[in-house]
Amino acid sequence: MASPVDGIHLGDIESTKDVKIPKEPIDRIIGQDHAINKVKSAIKQRRNLLLVGPPGIGKSMVAQALALNMSKPTQEIRVLHNPENPEKPILEMINKEELNKELKTHSIRGFIVSVREVPSFVAEQLGCRCISCGEISDISEDICLKCGTNKYSKVSWGKRNTPFGDIITEIFEIGTIRPQREVRTTKIGRDGRETIVVYQYVGEGQIRVMDQSDFGDIKETEDKKQMKIIIPIDRFPFVHATGASETELLGDVRHDPYGSHPEIGTPAYKRVIPGAIHEAHEGVLFIDELPHMEYLQSYILTAMQEKKFSITGRNPHSAGASVKVNDVPCDFIFVGACNIEDIGKILPPLRSRILGNGYEILLETDMEDNEKNRCRLLQFIAQEIERDGRIPHASREGAGMIIKEAMRRAFDLDGKRNRLTLRLRDLGGVLRLAGDLAIIDASELIEADHVKNSIKDSKPIEHQIRERYGSMWEGAQRDRSVQFKQNKGDKGYL
Numbered sequence: 001m002a003s004p005v006d007g008i009h010l011g012d013i014e015s016t017k018d019v020k021i022p023k024e025p026i027d028r029i030i031g032q033d034h035a036i037n038k039v040k041s042a043i044k045q046r047r048n049l050l051l052v053g054p055p056g057i058g059k060s061m062v063a064q065a066l067a068l069n070m071s072k073p074t075q076e077i078r079v080l081h082n083p084e085n086p087e088k089p090i091l092e093m094i095n096k097e098e099l100n101k102e103l104k105t106h107s108i109r110g111f112i113v114s115v116r117e118v119p120s121f122v123a124e125q126l127g128c129r130c131i132s133c134g135e136i137s138d139i140s141e142d143i144c145l146k147c148g149t150n151k152y153s154k155v156s157w158g159k160r161n162t163p164f165g166d167i168i169t170e171i172f173e174i175g176t177i178r179p180q181r182e183v184r185t186t187k188i189g190r191d192g193r194e195t196i197v198v199y200q201y202v203g204e205g206q207i208r209v210m211d212q213s214d215f216g217d218i219k220e221t222e223d224k225k226q227m228k229i230i231i232p233i234d235r236f237p238f239v240h241a242t243g244a245s246e247t248e249l250l251g252d253v254r255h256d257p258y259g260s261h262p263e264i265g266t267p268a269y270k271r272v273i274p275g276a277i278h279e280a281h282e283g284v285l286f287i288d289e290l291p292h293m294e295y296l297q298s299y300i301l302t303a304m305q306e307k308k309f310s311i312t313g314r315n316p317h318s319a320g321a322s323v324k325v326n327d328v329p330c331d332f333i334f335v336g337a338c339n340i341e342d343i344g345k346i347l348p349p350l351r352s353r354i355l356g357n358g359y360e361i362l363l364e365t366d367m368e369d370n371e372k373n374r375c376r377l378l379q380f381i382a383q384e385i386e387r388d389g390r391i392p393h394a395s396r397e398g399a400g401m402i403i404k405e406a407m408r409r410a411f412d413l414d415g416k417r418n419r420l421t422l423r424l425r426d427l428g429g430v431l432r433l434a435g436d437l438a439i440i441d442a443s444e445l446i447e448a449d450h451v452k453n454s455i456k457d458s459k460p461i462e463h464q465i466r467e468r469y470g471s472m473w474e475g476a477q478r479d480r481s482v483q484f485k486q487n488k489g490d491k492g493y494l
């Protein structure tokens with residue numbers, strides 16, 4: 001690992017390529033050690049969190065790291081048709097063992113073959129074959145024992161949306177290449193016609209192959225069961241519900257213009273939509289800018305207390321309003337975030353609920369400028385570059401310039417000497433722009449000059465206005481007089 005000494009000499013690295021990026025999500029969060037300690041307790045004791053601080057210092061990262069450290073969900077939630085009262089669909093919770101049993105007993109038709117006998121793309125999609133070396137293995141093994149490839153990590157799921165994109169697939173087995181329970185494809189039969197073939201994983205390296213007629217029977221059984229999975233078992237239990245509407249937060253039942261008519265309408269159970277509070281069941285519900293949720297905060301409080309919340313049509317004029325699924329589970333850890341000036345706008349009982357069963361944490365905006373923390377910033381640079389995937393690594397000098405900028409920003413923005421800023425989203429912006437400049441230059445690495453030019457170019461607009469006009473006020477005045485002049489057909493005064 002790099003060891004930066006005297007000022008911005010970065011010890012023994014050639015470039016940020018040599019910096020090791022930790023695998024643990026929590027270890028990728030820089031400078032928020034106090035928050036991390038609380039997160040660890042929150043996971044163990046199932047506590048709620050309120051994160052307070054300015055934008056871009058890692059509030060969302062802390063919440064996601066929390067979710068990534070929780071155990072995988074154990075329940076699938078379904079709604080079933082209720083023949084006695086279709087407008088009150090039946091709620092069903094089912095665990096992993098029951099699901100597997102269901103899968104095995106479900107299909108009694110077709111014939112069983114070994115994994116080696118099915119087309120390779122089918123085996124890959126079912127999760128029995130390594131996408132890299134072709135080695136056959138069980139679906140429960142994420143990592144290929146022969147070549148070490150993660151069978152499901154080819155997916156770039158969430159890579160752009162989360163700093164943990166590469167780990168999420170490993171931990172929660174989600175993405176487009178994840179083990180599917182069945183794969184459907186087509187083949188040309190002897191009669192020259194195209195028919196559907198269904199491959200189902202039945203466990204222990206065995207696959208059931210069914211043709212159209214076998215499959216027809218199963219479809220019929222599924223339809224007979226008349227159910228809708230509203231919360232699947234294989235989910236990433238982190239739900240970001242910032243700015244959610246009432247229906248997005250609490251769920252809804254869609255309108256049916258044909259009022260559940262048996263032939264042309266859609267049955268009530270099929271129209272049930274879960275809310276964010278339900279999707280966060282067994283995971284984390286994260287809401288940034290919490291005070292902006294206004295009256296919805298009281299619903300969050302109820303959901304937190306009751307750990308269940310009925311789903312009903314929320315528009316009184318819709319046919320969904322008469323449909324209700326009672327007590328749908330929503331047992332989540334709540335993480336709210338806001339900036340300092342908005343704390344007073346959080347519903348007092350909600351705050352008290354968080355304080356009574358959790359922690360309020362003020363995040364840091366800067367950290368001491370010492371050798372250890374410079375190393376952490378180097379890690380941040382390497383991490384951001386890897387995650388971006390489109391910019392080159394930074395040379396020792398380039399990285400040094402970013403660290404120098406972190407020092408300058410701690411002073412300029414927070415008035416602190418000998419500190420390094422933790423307003424890292426903006427610092428990441430400087431890095432990315434420097435990366436783009438390096439690419440334009442066809443440079444192999446981000447060099448100090450690229451960072452210098454990037455700092456010049458990435459000044460906030462207020463800065464640019466002050467530079468050009470002397471002050472924000474002067475800039476606004478100029479703008480107004482130009483408009484005035486234009487209105488007067490260029491005959492006005494300036």
Ligand SMILES: Nc1ncnc2c1ncn2[C@@H]1O[C@H](COP(=O)(O)OP(=O)(O)OP(=O)(O)O)[C@@H](O)[C@H]1O
Pocket residue numbers: 028029030031032054055056057058059060061062162163288380384422423424425426428
């Ligand atoms: N402490 C940190 N450690 C590592 N990276 C960070 C940190 N803080 C911010 N970043 C980088 O900045 C990005 C934005 O951070 P994040 O979304 O967590 O900030 P935030 O505090 O939630 O901001 P906002 O209030 O605007 O939502 C992250 O994806 C990461 O790339």
Ligand SMILES: [Mg+2]
Pocket residue numbers: 059060061288
């Ligand atoms: Mg955020």
